Amino acid sequence: MNEGSLSSNDWPLVPYPKHIIRTQGAFDLGNGGIVYEAYDAGAAFMAEHISSRCEEVSGCRPHIGIAGTHFPTPVTYEWDNSLAEEAYQLSIRPDRIAIIASAKRGRWYGAMTLCQLINADGTVPCMEIEDKPDFRIRAISDDISRGQVSTLEHFKRIIRFCSEYKINTYFLYIEDLFRFQKNPRIGIGRGGLTADEIRELAEYARDRFVDLSPLFESLGHQDQMVKMPEYGEFREGEGSFSFAPADPRTLRLMEDFYRELAGAFSSPILFAGLDETTDIGSGRSKPILDKFGHAKVYADYYNGLNRIAKSLGKQLWIYATLAIDYPDSLDLIDKDIVMVNYTFSGPGSGDAWWDNLYTYMPIVIEKGFTEVVSPSIINWKRMFPDYTWGYGTTAALNKEGIEHGCIGSMNASWADDGGENFREYNWYGYGFQAEMSWNARKPVEQGLFAARFGAAYFGPGREHLGTALWHLGKVETDYSFGTFETLYGGKIFIEPFVRELGTAQKAKESLDAFRQLWFQNESRLSVSRNAENLQYIDFAYRRARFVTELPFRSNRLLTLFDEWKRKGEEKLRTEAMNELEQLARQMKQFRYEFEALWRRSCRIEGMDYNLTRMDGFVHKVEKMKEQWHGDRT
Known part of the structure; x- marks a missing residue:
């Protein structure tokens, strides 16, 4: 299987069903009809959801009708009291689809699996599915x-x-x-x-x-x-x-x-x-x-x-x-209090408390006691969640x-120190918790999950976009110093980054892998689902690229400064001033975009704290420029 794709015997399903048997043929949902009982408001709501999802990914909208309406190829609901409340069965044949459950919740979950199976042409591959969750x-x-x-x-x-x-x-x-x-x-x-x-x-x-x-x-x-x-x-x-x-x-x-x-x-x-x-x-x-x-x-x-x-x-x-x-x-x-056991690492981390x-x-x-576990997607004080760390901890715990x-299990999204990490970055993490x-x-191995998630979240044929998110989520693990600390810590422009350069280079390689998949044939511009998320991810990528290049740029500026103090050559000052101007412009642009993205999905409160921090970076750049205007001694 190539990176960013699924094999012929795998399906873009999150979470993945317990049992799948592939059978011959496909059901033409785009030209089918969804049947529900007139008294069942929940079934009507679900029928509308399936129909809307089919239109979203294929442009075809199935008909909807109450029981007694004749459709040559119907989608129906059946009850089986032997199934658990959240269990379901999904039977897909060329001439009909049956969602089978004992309760409305299980029926809904069967419908959600059906929605993820809809192809770009409105067909659904024939198969028999039996499924139920591990955790209640x-x-x-x-x-x-x-x-x-x-x-x-x-x-x-x-x-x-x-x-x-x-x-x-x-x-x-x-x-x-x-x-x-x-x-x-x-x-x-x-x-x-x-x-x-x-x-x-x-x-x-x-x-x-x-x-x-x-x-x-x-x-x-x-x-x-x-x-x-x-x-x-x-x-x-x-x-x-x-x-x-x-x-x-x-x-x-x-x-x-x-x-x-x-x-x-x-x-x-x-x-x-x-x-x-x-x-x-x-x-x-x-x-x-x-x-x-x-x-x-x-x-x-x-x-x-x-x-x-x-x-x-x-x-x-x-x-x-x-x-x-x-x-x-x-x-x-x-003893009737429920205990929630949380950790941010897998077993054997070496930290005795964790x-x-x-x-x-x-x-x-x-x-x-009754107990619940709680891992985390590891997203606080970061430019983008650490999905290597978060995925491993979630799987282990x-x-x-x-x-x-x-x-x-309850997977936690934290927002320490201002919550600068947009929630729009969290969908992949919420997905692996699901x-x-x-x-x-x-x-499941993360590479396989990533491809499944890409197609489930962005639409048919977009497996590679999920794999791209996986690579973007490696940056924080690759770059051991941390993107947040690099940008807002006290080291920038003051002392050289030496030990961090190797890990910054490794992070840049993950970003290169992201870029190759994310911008592949501009396919992200024609996604059928969740297109509003694309601008957030583009922004996260560009900021991560900026931060992982910053140690190299900062070191170059410090070197130029030392040379200028020794030699006094104007070309050294010019090179440094151009670089500082570019750094300030880039941060001001990030600030502008950050505010626009924040206002799109968040209440205005809390934004200024993060903007002020970005202003602080620009202020550091301005202070650095002042040094170049001063006496070389």
């Missing part, structure tokens, strides 16, 4: 609190993606980005979502078999809220980013927050976060911690949150990192999780 919960979480907050339409686009690729839970990571009615100041000026907006999104998701759920940080990671005057008395201490768990009023405050969240989110889950609370004990909780110990103080607080959640009809989820930090707490915490997350996975379950009896939470036991 297949989720992504989305950090909306430290940079980008999507517009409502963009949130809906993410929900549609989840639905199409059989991701059934979408968590919004919330610190202060919910507009609580009891305190309207929370989230103001930061793009906070109102209860009405959440209800709109939740209903939109529910219609597409996606559960929209809150991940509300209920102890730490609250640096915005604890700085507000009205919550200062709940703060662990001066400079702390956490509420004080030893103060009984903190639980009453959380109850107020939980009531409003429960009124907006219809999900049965209330995820309390509770990770990275390293500052607890540095202030007001210290006397209680000294007396009773961390395990008991944390357990009492978590159990208090659980009582509140249960009173609201919600199931409490928390991060399981305390199992490593304070193992005794597992004997004290309510490796212990794998060690404690079976222990948490043995203690009587999901496989370990299913083998130990975990019920689900694949490896549905098929956790047998993770």
Whole structure:
């Protein structure tokens, strides 16, 4: 199989079905008809979706009719109560297609697989498919609190993606980005979502078999809220980013927050976060911690949150990192709390703390808890996600999780330090989470996944575009110094990049591989699906190219400067000034494009932080230019 293509016995399906038997012939969906029961609104909605998808990729729109309508080649739905809720069968023959399931959710998933099989001419290859997921919960979480907050339409686009690729839970990571009615100041000026907006999104998701759920940080990671005057008395201490768990009023405050969240989110889950609370004990909780110990103080607080959640009809989820930090707490915490085990590396990384997350996975379950694993697409503080690292961690953690009896997987998108990485870069990562939470036991090799994803996401014949994204996602791994650190760190124009040059060169080779596939025959310009994503990827590529060339350009400028100080030759000054002018122009152009792309998919709040950082780069260039105008001594 050539890179960027699929073999004749493989199909552009994400996630890939458990069992496929190819049979002879093809069904002409473009000239077929989709039949549904008149009383079944869900079936009518699904029929419209199949018809629209066929028109999108082929230009042909199948007919739709209620039961009793005669079509020579129909698409029908059948019920089989022996199948699990999310299982389905898809029978494609030359004269008819049958989607078979026991529940509406399974029927929807059968329809989504059918949509991915539609060829550019409106035909569907004949085959028999039997399929069901490994994990019951297949989720992504989305950090909306430290940079980008999507517009409502963009949130809906993410929900549609989840639905199409059989991701059934979408968590919004919330610190202060919910507009609580009891305190309207929370989230103001930061793009906070109102209860009405959440209800709109939740209903939109529910219609597409996606559960929209809150991940509300209920102890730490609250640096915005604890700085507000009205919550200062709940703060662990001066400079702390956490509420004080030893103060009984903190639980009453959380109850107020939980009531409003429960009124907006219809999900049965209330995820309390509770990770990275390293500052607890540095202030007001210290006397209680000294007396009773961390395990008991944390357990009492978590159990208090659980009582509140249960009173609201919600199931409490928390991060399981305390199992490593304070193992005794597992004997004290309510066993109906769901533990979420997250890690950013595969087993055997050499880091004892991260490796212990794998060690404690079976222990948490043995203690009587239900457990979910949580890898990450590794996208924070980067020009583009690190899809080598993210893919490997997702494959390893999901496989370990299913083998130990975990019920689900939640892949995290984080937005540390401004969330400069556009969500439009995340589709590939969301795609491999869909694949490896549905098929956790047998993770697929990334090159094969990439080709399947390219055709599923961009349309028939676009396998190579998925492979191009795979190569773009190698850059952060190849370039060990990091694109973000190169652009915004303190080294540029100050000291030479020496050790980094080899890895920068390796990253440039990945970018060359991307370019060869992405711009192949200009085929990306005629994609049938998700064309709006192309400009974002073009932008990511050009910025990554700029950053990986920067060490070489910076070193050249430092060399020129040293030579000019020694020789005083005007041609050295001219060469350097031209280079600096070009660097400033390029960054100003990136800034302009970044703002335009941000405004297309995100609320305006949070943008200026990132633009200011780009302005800072230009300022460094201007300062460098001043040195060339100064005295050589």
